[in-house]
Amino acid sequence: MNRGEALLARLGDRLAGIRGRITPNAEMDKITWFRAGGTADALFQPADEKDLAAFLKALPAEIPLTVVGIGSNLLVREGGISGFVIRLSAKGFGEAEAVSETQIRAGAATPDKRVAAVALEAGIGGFHFFHGIPGAIGGALRMNAGANGVETRERVVEVRALDRKGKVHTLTNAEMGYAYRHSSAPAELIFTSALFEGYPEDKAKIKADMDAVQHHRETVQPIREKTGGSTFKNPEGTSAWKEIDKAGCRGLMIGGAQMSPMHCNFMINTGNATGYDLEFLGETVRARVLEHSGIRLQWEIKRIGNFKPGHEVDEFLGRLL
Structure with a gap:
């Protein structure tokens, strides 16, 4: 019995009457824009707010719960996510x-x-x-x-x-x-x-303001790539991309992950990047920016889940400068 099946078996009939969709062993790479990452023990997509409330009341407090959106700025680690992931349905x-x-x-x-x-x-x-x-x-x-x-x-x-x-x-x-x-x-x-x-x-x-927003995105951001959007928050007094560029990380690649040559605060999956590749690249960039300018970039992309054994990534690659 795998982890997802074991979780549902443990709950027995607690979730009887829940109208939303429950998927054991949900592949998170299918719903993240990076198209990378491990599985969740179970994914729940509630039918509506009343259904979500009923699910929450029925779920034991000790079972981990993670909420995700459409996965546009989400990095899921390869070891997967313990417990339930909730993703609200469009309907x-x-x-x-x-x-x-x-x-x-x-x-x-x-x-x-x-x-x-x-x-x-x-x-x-x-x-x-x-x-x-x-x-x-x-x-x-x-x-x-x-x-x-x-x-x-x-x-x-x-x-x-x-x-x-x-x-x-x-x-x-x-x-x-x-x-x-x-x-x-x-x-x-x-x-x-x-x-x-x-x-x-x-x-x-x-309409003119919306068109200007769209034009800006199309001309300076890699919007047609598998990306999570802005990788790091802008530090006070400067821009993340400027510090990344000055540290020589524009276009930097690790495995299938790359800091976009077009906008170097955007991390992209060039085709076969793993969650490990992406997070290791991000921490490499943080370490190099820290060494170059003394700035500790903070992640804007949300990273969730467990590391796969042997594929752990330390913050700033463990450098405490």
């Missing part, structure tokens, strides 16, 4: 609508680009930046995603979430504890939807 959590002249409500599985499109249709300004973020709203809420000088926190009114016991919480913007590419909202909370606010704006102006 149950992927709707977005304008609820007033200035407000939009969106499910956590809604693509950021869809929210930008809804804003355009409704003549609501301030959401053009979402057109350039290849993720979903849940991830944008958790990491305060931003682009083109605008951040998610500037638009958030309130966020709806469930805790590990299936209880509903509503968090205000202040309670989300936003900072650069960070939210201090409790890690156990699973965001299900959010209310956003913009401002009335001419549709032609919104």
Whole structure:
């Protein structure tokens, strides 16, 4: 019996009545944009918020739980993920609508680009930046995603979430504890939807701003590659790509992983990269930037799961400079 089957056998009939889809031994490389990584013991895709709440109430507290979005900035290690991975379904959590002249409500599985499109249709300004973020709203809420000088926190009114016991919480913007590419909202909370606010704006102006965002992405980012987007956060007072470039890491390759020659803060899978290749490349870059400029780059890509024995990767390759 493999790990996924053993987990479900252990739960017995606890999950009876759950309407969502449960997949044992789920191949995470199928749902991450890097197309690399190990398996999850089990993947659960809830039908809707009530189904998610029922699942959370039924799941024993000692079983690990990991929440993922559409996998656009996610690196899964080769040893896989213990316990359950939750991925919100587009059908149950992927709707977005304008609820007033200035407000939009969106499910956590809604693509950021869809929210930008809804804003355009409704003549609501301030959401053009979402057109350039290849993720979903849940991830944008958790990491305060931003682009083109605008951040998610500037638009958030309130966020709806469930805790590990299936209880509903509503968090205000202040309670989300936003900072650069960070939210201090409790890690156990699973965001299900959010209310956003913009401002009335001419549709032609919104469309022009969205076109400018798209043009910028197409001309400076490797958007057609298997990538996780920006690899590292920008350090204070400089840009990550500048420090990577100065450290001689533009185009650097390890195995099938490469720092993009086009935009060297983008890490790409050139075809056969493993999770180990990608993380080892990232830590090599961090080590070289640390040696060159004294700057400790911080990961923007979320790395989850267990290392495969013999394929562990130390931060900065173990260098404590």
